[in-house]
Amino acid sequence: MFDAFPYDEWGEDIAGFWTFGPGSSTGTYILTGIGVAVMLIAFVWFVRLENGKLLRQQAALRASGALDRPRGAAVVVETTTTIITDTER
Amino acid sequence: MITSLVPAWLAQAPTPDELKTQIDLSANILLEQFYFWTVVVMWLIHVGFMAYEGGASRRKNLMSTAMKNILTIAVVTPTFYYVGWYIYGCFEPGFPTVGPDSQDGHAGPVQFPGFCGQTAPWADEMGPNLQNHLNAVFFLAFLLFSWTTGSIMSGALIERVRLSAYLILTAILGSFVWILDAAWGWSAGGWLTIRFGFHDAIASGVVHGVAGLFALGVLLNLGPRIGKYTKEGMARSFRGHNTHLTLMGLMLIFTGFYGFYAACLFITPTVFPGWLNIYGSPTTLGAIAFVITVGFAGGFTGGWFASKGDPFWTLSGGLAGVISVSAGADVYHPSLAYLLSISGAIVAVWAGNFIEKRLRIDDAVGAVAVHGVCGFYGVFLVGIFAGGYPTGLANVESSMGGQLMGIMAFIPLAFLPGYFFSWILKKLNLLRVPPEVELEGLDLAEFGMDFYPEFERVPEVIVEPDGREVDSAPVLLDSYWETNGRAPAGAGVGAEERS
Numbered sequence: 001m002f003d004a005f006p007y008d009e010w011g012e013d014i015a016g017f018w019t020f021g022p023g024s025s026t027g028t029y030i031l032t033g034i035g036v037a038v039m040l041i042a043f044v045w046f047v048r049l050e051n052g053k054l055l056r057q058q059a060a061l062r063a064s065g066a067l068d069r070p071r072g073a074a075v076v077v078e079t080t081t082t083i084i085t086d087t088e089r
Numbered sequence: 090m091i092t093s094l095v096p097a098w099l100a101q102a103p104t105p106d107e108l109k110t111q112i113d114l115s116a117n118i119l120l121e122q123f124y125f126w127t128v129v130v131m132w133l134i135h136v137g138f139m140a141y142e143g144g145a146s147r148r149k150n151l152m153s154t155a156m157k158n159i160l161t162i163a164v165v166t167p168t169f170y171y172v173g174w175y176i177y178g179c180f181e182p183g184f185p186t187v188g189p190d191s192q193d194g195h196a197g198p199v200q201f202p203g204f205c206g207q208t209a210p211w212a213d214e215m216g217p218n219l220q221n222h223l224n225a226v227f228f229l230a231f232l233l234f235s236w237t238t239g240s241i242m243s244g245a246l247i248e249r250v251r252l253s254a255y256l257i258l259t260a261i262l263g264s265f266v267w268i269l270d271a272a273w274g275w276s277a278g279g280w281l282t283i284r285f286g287f288h289d290a291i292a293s294g295v296v297h298g299v300a301g302l303f304a305l306g307v308l309l310n311l312g313p314r315i316g317k318y319t320k321e322g323m324a325r326s327f328r329g330h331n332t333h334l335t336l337m338g339l340m341l342i343f344t345g346f347y348g349f350y351a352a353c354l355f356i357t358p359t360v361f362p363g364w365l366n367i368y369g370s371p372t373t374l375g376a377i378a379f380v381i382t383v384g385f386a387g388g389f390t391g392g393w394f395a396s397k398g399d400p401f402w403t404l405s406g407g408l409a410g411v412i413s414v415s416a417g418a419d420v421y422h423p424s425l426a427y428l429l430s431i432s433g434a435i436v437a438v439w440a441g442n443f444i445e446k447r448l449r450i451d452d453a454v455g456a457v458a459v460h461g462v463c464g465f466y467g468v469f470l471v472g473i474f475a476g477g478y479p480t481g482l483a484n485v486e487s488s489m490g491g492q493l494m495g496i497m498a499f500i501p502l503a504f505l506p507g508y509f510f511s512w513i514l515k516k517l518n519l520l521r522v523p524p525e526v527e528l529e530g531l532d533l534a535e536f537g538m539d540f541y542p543e544f545e546r547v548p549e550v551i552v553e554p555d556g557r558e559v560d561s562a563p564v565l566l567d568s569y570w571e572t573n574g575r576a577p578a579g580a581g582v583g584a585e586e587r588s
Binding site: 013014015016017018021022023024025028029031032035036039042043046047049050051053054055056057058061062067069 | 163210214215217220221251522525526533535570
């Protein structure tokens, strides 16, 4: 496979021997454009994915009433840990 | 016999031109390897930041904290590749200009004709290239510096910032803000270097100071963690879930710093003096390694005494000490570095307490004090102790005026983008996690699990301003109710509530 590289003919003046190359060619411009587009889409996706998770969890926690201000006597509030709180504070 | 061999041997001997070609190739490969290994060592900085911040977080926020450090690499790498490196190559005069100085269709400083054109993502020098072994590894070293700026900020924001908001902000800091100031003041052709002799050899200001002030701008919009301050404005302390992990992380950061320091130098293996700082002025690898080591020693000492033996501030003091002497590490006498690093650690402890208790800004790991304050303190010290040393290819003398010019340029360049972009995210309600999620812990919302399943859950502890350790749950719930279910106000207890 490496015989494909003409080492005997090559010198130090060989530059940009990459896929879709050489540099500053249509292939590299297109690849760069696609890369930038994917990068920007990834940012949007990071935001959307996390936003959905956080809002769902927030809604679930609110619906559970676990974080509501208690009324009446001492109550036990279930969260990630068991919290015993006193409403007299 | 021998006499007959000599002519044959001479006939096979390389000519001086061939020998020069071989030496140049060997020198280039040596350079390539050198920068490659600095990159490997600098990875430890990010391992360290992840461990440090993970240990400083509460158990319920472990993975969300670590994931910030991991995904820093995912977002800063492409943004720096597509944009950041080009900024470094092309913005040295301030902003690119089109005119007689322009090279290869791009603007570029006269000192390095063509470098600008080599930094575009489609340039020949960014891929396999037998003519140029160095651009790609230079790029990688700078990329690792960029990750570091992001990691500096990440610790300050833990336990309430949205992961996605952090990723956007760290891309802005790592691929736009810091690299623009590096082009201006951390390059041989930068306008601050050429016109004012600005001297910040190992990046006290351009990396640490700028990242710290960017973080400060973000913190003002982000606000403190729920329960951080009492109704009277007194600061409580959260207990990190694993101090051992934090201390080990700091030690890994220190190890990685040696790679960082080494990567800040140029090698000229076939030309005297062999080593140059980033401005092209002479120094040696041994000299800067000496200063960093003495800087740690002085920093630990200063941090220990200033904090009265607090473990966290003792180690952070080591970091602060090194950052305080980095700007002049290429020329400082080791004894001077020892003394200055002690003072830097003392400044960091004082600034950290001032920021937390007086300004009421919740910087979870003291990043603004250690990196921001000590970064600019280090730049300032060069004006006092290294004034007169020639800086850069134009041999402009470093001076207090030049250092102040750099500080005046970098402070707004760092703070304003941090404040502005975090303000936009805040207005879009994308900066901070919902308060209910913050109370429960980010890991359950983000990942749906606890990351210490084999350990029993114990009540979380919080330290009251008077030093009492109490169960944090009632305290946090009380703070949550006080703010009517909204996240606490921004900087200062009396500040207007977030909407």
